[in-house]
Every structure is written in C-alpha cells, then in structure tokens.
Amino acid sequence: MSxxxxxxxxxxxxxxxxxxxxxxxxxxxxxxxSPDLVFGALDASDVVAAVQWAxxxxxxxxxxxxxxxxxxxxxxxxxISTRRMLELSVDPIEQTARVGAGxxxxxxAKVAALHGLMGLSGSTFDVGVxxxxxxxxxxxxxxxxxxxxxxxxxxxxxxxxxxLHVVDAESDPELFALLRGGKGxxxxxxxxxxxxxxxxxxxxxxxxxxxxxxxxxLEAFAAWAPGLPEDASASLALMRLPDAETVPEPVxxxxxxxxxxxxxxDIVQAARLLxxxxxxxxxxxxSAGLLPYQRFETIHQDPEQPxxxxxxxxxxxxxxxxxxAAILEHLGPGVDSPVLMGEIRLMGGALRGVPGTxxxxxxxxxxxxxxxxxxxPDTLEPLQQAFSGVRAALEPSVTGRTFVNLHGHSTxxxxxxxxxxxxxxxxLAAAKAALDPLNTFRFGHVVEAAALPAVV
Ligand SMILES: Cc1cc2nc3c(=O)[nH]c(=O)nc-3n(C[C@H](O)[C@H](O)[C@H](O)COP(=O)(O)OP(=O)(O)OC[C@H]3O[C@@H](n4cnc5c(N)ncnc54)[C@H](O)[C@@H]3O)c2cc1C
Numbered sequence: 484m485s486x487x488x489x490x491x492x493x494x495x496x497x498x499x500x501x502x503x504x505x506x507x508x509x510x511x512x513x514x515x516x517s518p519d520l521v522f523g524a525l526d527a528s529d530v531v532a533a534v535q536w537a538x539x540x541x542x543x544x545x546x547x548x549x550x551x552x553x554x555x556x557x558x559x560x561x562x563i564s565t566r567r568m569l570e571l572s573v574d575p576i577e578q579t580a581r582v583g584a585g586x587x588x589x590x591x592a593k594v595a596a597l598h599g600l601m602g603l604s605g606s607t608f609d610v611g612v613x614x615x616x617x618x619x620x621x622x623x624x625x626x627x628x629x630x631x632x633x634x635x636x637x638x639x640x641x642x643x644x645x646x647l648h649v650v651d652a653e654s655d656p657e658l659f660a661l662l663r664g665g666k667g668x669x670x671x672x673x674x675x676x677x678x679x680x681x682x683x684x685x686x687x688x689x690x691x692x693x694x695x696x697x698x699x700x701l702e703a704f705a706a707w708a709p710g711l712p713e714d715a716s717a718s719l720a721l722m723r724l725p726d727a728e729t730v731p732e733p734v735x736x737x738x739x740x741x742x743x744x745x746x747x748x749d750i751v752q753a754a755r756l757l758x759x760x761x762x763x764x765x766x767x768x769x770s771a772g773l774l775p776y777q778r779f780e781t782i783h784q785d786p787e788q789p790x791x792x793x794x795x796x797x798x799x800x801x802x803x804x805x806x807x808a809a810i811l812e813h814l815g816p817g818v819d820s821p822v823l824m825g826e827i828r829l830m831g832g833a834l835r836g837v838p839g840t841x842x843x844x845x846x847x848x849x850x851x852x853x854x855x856x857x858x859x860p861d862t863l864e865p866l867q868q869a870f871s872g873v874r875a876a877l878e879p880s881v882t883g884r885t886f887v888n889l890h891g892h893s894t895x896x897x898x899x900x901x902x903x904x905x906x907x908x909x910x911l912a913a914a915k916a917a918l919d920p921l922n923t924f925r926f927g928h929v930v931e932a933a934a935l936p937a938v939v
Pocket of ligand 1: 546547548549550551552553565584604605606607609610611612613614615617618619620621622623666667668670671672673785786888889926927928
C-alpha cells in the first residue's frame with residue numbers, strides 16, 4: 484500500500500480509515516461494497532499507477548464514480564473511485580465535450596448550456612457520463628438522437644496491464660465498437676469525448692393520473708405511444724409512492740400513474756400529439772409545456788437522495804392487450820406489491836441505429852420494462868418474487884434480452900449475458916480474454932469467456 488501512496492497522488496483508504504465508508508458508498512444504499520482498499524484517483528496517471536500496482540499483486544480492480552449503477556456488491560480487491568476526476572471542457576465549434584471519469588450529466592448540462600448545447604442524458608443528471616455511456620446510455624431523447632454511445636468520438640482507457648490507450652473509430656474500430664455498450668468490461672475509461680447537440684426548444688414534462696385510472700391510462704399509452712414520431716419520447720410509470728415524509732403530502736402513500744413526455748421539434752405538434760393522453764383519464768397534475776434543458780430532470784422526477792433499492796429490467800417486443808392485462812394484474816391499482824415503480828419506456832426511432840456497429844443490446848426492442856422496489860432484509864425476498872412474477876406474466880412479449888444499464892441486480896454470468904446477443908457476447912468475451920486474461924475487472928456487469936449467453 485505504501486508503494487501505491489508513493490506512485491499516485493490521490494488518497495488511499497483502508498477499512499479502518501475514517502474516510503473509507505464515505506469513499507465506497509454507493510447511491511444505492513442496499514449495495515454495501517467491501518473492497519480491501521479504495522483509492523481516490525485524481526487523473527489518468529493515477530488510474531494507471533493504481534492498476535499497475537494491483538496488477539503486480541494480481542488483485543482484482545473495481546471502479547465507481549457515483550454508485551448509481553451499484554446493482555451488486557464489490558467484495559475484496561482494489562476499488563478505484565473516480566469522483567475526483569472532474570476534467571470537463573466543451574468545444575462549441577466542434578460541438579463536442581470531453582469529460583473525466585468523475586463528471587456527471589449535471590456538470591455537462593451546465594457548461595454546454597453556456598454555448599446553447601445539450602448532451603444526451605438519461606432521466607437524471609446525477610449519473611456519471613462515462614458509466615452511463617459505456618452501458619449504451621439510453622437518453623430521454625433517444626428516439627430522436629439514438630443512444631449516447633452512438634455519439635462517442637474517442638475514449639482514453641486503461642487496460643488490466645496498466646497501459647493507457649486512446650481509442651477512436653480509426654485507431655481500432657473493433658475495440659471502439661466493443662467499448663460502446665460493453666459496460667466497462669475491458670478497462671477503466673479515464674476520459675470520454677462525445678458530441679453535443681443544439682439545445683432546441685423542448686416541449687416536455689409529466690402528467691400524473693390518480694391510481695384508479697391506471698388501467699385506462701395504460702391502455703391509452705399502449706395505443707398511443709407506438710405511433711409517436713421520432714421527435715417524441717414517452718414512458719409511463721405505475722408508482723406506489725412510499726408513506727414517507729420525503730414524499731409530498733398530497734401523493735404520500737398513494738398509487739399513481741405518471742406519464743413522462745419529451746418532444747424536440749415543432750411546439751404546436753408536440754402539444755397536439757399529447758392530446759390523447761390528456762383526454763384518456765382525469766389528471767391530477769400536468770407539467771408538460773416548454774421546458775429549458777436545465778430543468779430536464781423534472782420530466783422523470785427520479786430520486787435525488789440515495790435510496791436502498793433492488794432493480795430489475797428487461798425488454799419487450801410490444802405492448803399488446805395481453806401485456807397490458809399482465810401489468811395491471813401484477814402492478815395495477817389495488818394490487819399488494821412490493822414493487823415501488825414499474826416503468827414502460829418507448830424505444831424505437833433512432834435507437835434502432837445500425838446493429839453490429841457497437842455493443843449496445845436491445846436496439847430492436849419496442850419497449851424497455853424496468854421495476855424498482857425498496858430493498859431491506861425483510862422486503863428482498865418478496866420483491867424478487869414479485870419481479871419474477873411480472874417477468875413470467877409478460878413472457879409472450881419478452882425479447883429474452885436486457886438493456887445493460889437497466890438490467891438491475893444480476894445473479895450469475897448467464898444472467899448478465901442476456902444484455903447482449905450471442906455474437907456480440909462472443910466478441911466481448913474474446914476481447915476480455917485477450918485484454919484481461921486474469922479477469923482483473925471482475926466486478927460490475929462482467930462477461931465471462933466461459934459463460935454462454937442463455938436466453939431465459
Ligand atoms: C435514478 C436512475 C436513473 C437512471 N436513468 C437512466 C437512463 O435514463 N438511461 C440509462 O441508460 N441509464 C439510466 N440509469 C442507469 C445508469 O446509467 C447506470 O447505472 C450507470 O452505470 C451509472 O453510471 P455511474 O458511473 O453513475 O455509476 P457507478 O455505479 O459509479 O458505475 C456503474 C458501473 O459503470 C462502470 N463504470 C463506471 N465508471 C467507469 C469507468 N470510468 N470506466 C469503466 N467502467 C466504468 C462500471 O462497470 C461500474 O460498475 C439510471 C440509474 C439510476 C439510479
């Protein structure tokens with residue numbers, strides 16, 4: 484450990500050190516990491532030094548920035564915390580940004596806005612740009628622009644041998660493809676350069692309906708969403724809000740349906756497209772209207788404070804009457820379920836992209852389905868059973884694949900393999916075997932050369 488302190492600039496914490504708990508803490512409070520050591524890297528040379536130090540001792544290495552993706556605990560080894568790696572620059576002429584491994588979408592949104600630009604963030608600005616993009620990055624405006632990883636220009640990344648590489652489409656097309664959607668399997672990305680887009684006017688927001696109308700709203704959504712143009716994105720969440728003080732009084736402990744809508748294009752058309760969903764049921768609250776990109780996060784209203792959760796996600800080929808009935812039977816009004824939220828997100832449009840040019844799975848899915856529940860020792864078992872019940876009921880519409888960023892807790896390698904099609908998994912596993920033969924990066928959504936993808 485003293486060699487690491489000597490070779491690198493950032494702080495090193497052992498479990499007995501006062502700063503250790505704060506350094507390893509994840510946004511998901513249900514996931515408690517227990518590495519042997521955590522190192523707070525300041526820059527790429529620190530990451531190089533730490534990986535070389537670990538390689539010399541054959542220690543496994545994990546990486547964390549915000550901990551929003553902490554679905555499974557990190558046990559043993561060296562955890563490299565990147566939250567101090569805050570390099571951020573925007574090139575307004577090229578309309579690109581370059582970020583370090585600790586930068587979140589919040590920081591990018593602030594700086595990009597100074598130049599009338601925006602990035603392809605997801606539902607919250609609080610996740611790390613790099614962790615999100617390595618998993619494909621499903622933006623709220625994805626139907627118009629595609630996945631965030633479609634717009635990566637280059638990456639600086641450190642392989643398991645401790646070498647720093649700069650990879651782009653010209654220097655190594657195969658590696659560049661595998662890094663985009665491969666979810667941190669091949670190394671630690673220390674910096675990412677990606678394209679930004681003009682911050683054109685948005686018509687966006689949320690509509691809340693009372694829980695008893697959830698059936699009408701879901702039926703209307705299933706009929707309405709697939710016909711939306713690419714300028715428009717939408718998702719519907721069925722939510723059992725906890726009876727907790729952090730939830731505002733009028734909706735505390737209530738069951739609600741929450742439509743999230745974002746449209747970037749003609750404002751009049753944006754409002755007109757939303758009419759069927761404004762007419763399908765009584766509305767409790769409607770915030771859809773002109774929205775500055777800075778307030779983009781208000782569309783989904785994701786939690787801002789850390790919460791103990793377990794998540795589960797998969798992809799759907801469609802949302803027919805059978806799927807609507809199955810969702811209502813398991814997550815509808817009056818059902819006693821530990822699932823706090825079931826979200827159906829419309830895919831399609833530019834998200835289809837050009838399959839095979841990168842590693843992003845699920846491009847052909849019609850919808851993403853994602854569930855989350857509060858995870859405590861008492862709720863974990865019933866929650867897991869509820870997830871399985873919903874998944875089984877939706878079986879006829881399930882593609883068998885998952886989107887890696889929204890896969891949730893994984894059980895084993897075969898489960899994790901569902902995030903890619905078989906050919907992509909084999910390419911990823913071959914690259915993993917070549918670049919990381921000792922499986923140094925063995926935490927997170929990791930591929931294993933021996934695990935064949937199982938569609939279950
Ligand atoms: C409230 C909420 C909303 C979300 N909304 C969306 C959404 O709309 N669209 C979407 O696509 N995803 C969404 N996600 C998922 C999120 O994008 C992933 O969990 C992502 O991994 C978070 O990245 P992070 O770096 O913040 O998390 P971390 O937990 O710090 O990292 C997660 C994993 O990312 C990898 N990783 C992180 N940094 C690096 C690095 N520098 N080099 C190599 N690998 C790295 C590692 O495998 C790590 O285990 C959401 C998650 C939450 C909790």
